Amino acid sequence: MKTKVTKAILPVAGLGTRFLPATKVMPKEMLPVVDKPVIQYLVEDVVAAGIKEIIFITGREKRTIEDHFDIAPGLERTLQEKGKPEQAELIRSISNLAEFSYIRQKEARGDGHALLQARRLIGDEPVLVVFGDCLYDSDVSTCKQLLDSYEKFQAPIVGLTEVSRSEVSKFGVIDGLKIDEKHWEIKNFVEKPSSERAPSNIVAPGKYIITPAVFDVLDELNKKYSGDELRLASAFETMLKRGDKIYGRMLEGQWLDTGDKFSFLKANIHMGLKHPDIATKLKDYLKSIL
Ligand code: UTP
Numbered sequence: 001m002k003t004k005v006t007k008a009i010l011p012v013a014g015l016g017t018r019f020l021p022a023t024k025v026m027p028k029e030m031l032p033v034v035d036k037p038v039i040q041y042l043v044e045d046v047v048a049a050g051i052k053e054i055i056f057i058t059g060r061e062k063r064t065i066e067d068h069f070d071i072a073p074g075l076e077r078t079l080q081e082k083g084k085p086e087q088a089e090l091i092r093s094i095s096n097l098a099e100f101s102y103i104r105q106k107e108a109r110g111d112g113h114a115l116l117q118a119r120r121l122i123g124d125e126p127v128l129v130v131f132g133d134c135l136y137d138s139d140v141s142t143c144k145q146l147l148d149s150y151e152k153f154q155a156p157i158v159g160l161t162e163v164s165r166s167e168v169s170k171f172g173v174i175d176g177l178k179i180d181e182k183h184w185e186i187k188n189f190v191e192k193p194s195s196e197r198a199p200s201n202i203v204a205p206g207k208y209i210i211t212p213a214v215f216d217v218l219d220e221l222n223k224k225y226s227g228d229e230l231r232l233a234s235a236f237e238t239m240l241k242r243g244d245k246i247y248g249r250m251l252e253g254q255w256l257d258t259g260d261k262f263s264f265l266k267a268n269i270h271m272g273l274k275h276p277d278i279a280t281k282l283k284d285y286l287k288s289i290l
Contacts, residue, residue, distance in 0.1 A: 001124045001212060003154060005147055006053055008046045008128035011114035012039065013059035013105040018260045027062045029132040031264065034271045034278070038258045039065055040094065042130050047097050049143035051128060054098045055121055057105050057114040066102055071095045110229030112218045119215050126150060129232070131206030134159075135267060137274075138253020142207055149183065149249040150209045156236070158186060159207035160248040161255045168198040172233045174248055175199035184248035188240060189233050202248070205255050208232065213244065 016023035022031065029039040046054060058065060072091055079088035101121060105114045115129065128143055136142045142159060149157045163171065175188040190199055210232070217235040236246055256267035272282045 001126075003126070005126050005128055005150060005209060006051065007055060007122060007125070008051045008053070008130060008143065009055045009057065009115060009118045009122075010039070010042060010046075010130050010132060011057040011105075011111050012062060012065060012132040013057050013108055013114050014111070014132065015108050016259075019264075025061050027065055027132075028259070029062075030064050030068065031258065033135065033256070033258065033264075033267050034275050037068060038135055039132060040068070041135050042132065043069070043097055045136065045138075045141045046128065046130060046143050048141035049128070049147055051143065052098045053101070055101045055103065055118045057117050058102050059105050059108060066100075069095055069097070069100050108229075109225075110231050112230035112232045112235055113222060115210070115232060116215065116218050116222055116230075119219075122212075122215070124212050126209050126211045129208040129210055133257060133259030134206030135256040135258050136207075136251060136253040137256060137270065138251070140252060142251050142253060145251055146207060146209050146249055149247065153183075153245070153247045155245045155247055156211055156214055156239070157209040158204050158236070158246060158248045159251045160184065160202050161205050161251055162201055163203050165195045165198070165201050168193060168195055168201055168203065171203035171205075173198045173200060174202050174204065176202075176248060179247075182250050184250075186236070186240065186246045186248050189237050191231075191233060202250075204233070204248075205251070205257065207251065213239065 012027060012029045016028035019028045030037045033041065043054060056065060076088045076091055103117045105117050128146065146157050146159055160174065169192055173190045173193055174186050176184040176186040178184055214235050217238050221234055222230055240246060254270065256270055257263035258267050273279050
């Protein structure tokens with residue numbers, strides 16, 4: 001197996017039901033945080049880790065994602081004619097961020113099923129996986145943090161973050177042994193436990209490095225498909241049961257979940273308070289209404 005990570009998969013074929021009706025025809029990944037779609041922040045974080053090959057798993061109603069990362073000659077020309085060359089350059093630069101490929105998941109049968117669609121584009125190598133709502137504001141790219149941990153352990157890595165006890169029931173929670181300040185050896189995954197039954201308050205927000213062994217397990221689980229969603233977490237559970245090693249990396253930075261309405265609004269306020277064009281006005285506005 002090759003040991004270097006050179007590719008990232010971004011599964012973006014989910015239905016985004018927590019955001020309906022906004023996501024009826026618009027992918028939740030294209031919702032803007034201030035002035036940039038969430039998906040562009042995610043791609044920039046991948047690219048900042050030195051990864052230049054990005055594979056999107058898309059579905060119906062997701063074409064705007066492809067368009068966003070393509071060139072837009074008409075818009076660029078118009079911006080040039082209107083004397084806005086910087087904006088034309090900004091638009092062009094998005095298509096140059098990385099090499100993009102697209103594969104369709106015909107039915108939204110779960111994030112694990114989505115990942116399997118990309119298997120034929122991945123060789124015998126580890127790959128980064130970034131879920132479409134897992135935004136971070138961090139000094140060091142979160143994907144770079146995962147790559148550093150992969151170098152150390154040469155095994156699947158799960159990005160981790162802490163949440164308050166009252167919130168654990170919304171997430172996949174881990175049970176494990178702490179190795180050092182940043183790392184855990186994961187022993188178990190518990191999906192959406194009640195706060196009393198949760199083994200910890202450490203959850204997986206949606207960034208991973210997976211190995212060919214994870215794809216093999218997903219493949220096996222998919223063969224037994226019973227109608228439920230096939231989840232990446234289920235592959236991890238199977239692997240842990242048979243004794244495979246999986247490690248967790250506490251991600252440094254501010255996690256800005258953009259998958260549900262309230263967290264999405266918080267993400268906009270967090271990034272708005274840092275945006276040079278609106279920070280002061282937003283601060284004044286927030287003060288005035290509190
Ligand atoms: P989520 O669990 O956030 O699901 O998926 P979702 O459909 O996007 O949103 P809700 O829960 O209905 O509101 C985690 C990631 O996996 C992708 C999603 O696009 C997201 O990036 N995914 C999920 C797929 O690509 N295909 C699927 O069948 C399910």
